[in-house]
Amino acid sequence: MPIKVNVHEAKTHFSKLLARVGNGQEIIIAKAGKPVARLVPIEKRLARRVAGTARGKIIISSDFDAPLPESVLKEFEQ
Numbered sequence: 001m002p003i004k005v006n007v008h009e010a011k012t013h014f015s016k017l018l019a020r021v022g023n024g025q026e027i028i029i030a031k032a033g034k035p036v037a038r039l040v041p042i043e044k045r046l047a048r049r050v051a052g053t054a055r056g057k058i059i060i061s062s063d064f065d066a067p068l069p070e071s072v073l074k075e076f077e078q
Helices: 007-012 014-022 072-078
Strands: 003-008 027-031 034-039
Touching: 003 007, 007 014, 007 027, 014 027, 014 034
Parallel strands: 003 027
Antiparallel strands: 027 034
């Protein structure tokens, strides 16, 4: 559950709030009691994708880029 702090408290205790966010907590910053911002942890990036790992697993038909049949085109126009 996120905690709510006012702007003055956020400025005064910014380092402590960042430590809490680093531990996975969400902080809502409010001005005059109205929420204006959220401090949330950054999601860790997934491992880099490697090109070619699906080679041989995907088959593209030879008529992949052929014009669509007239019946299908009519469906798009409705």
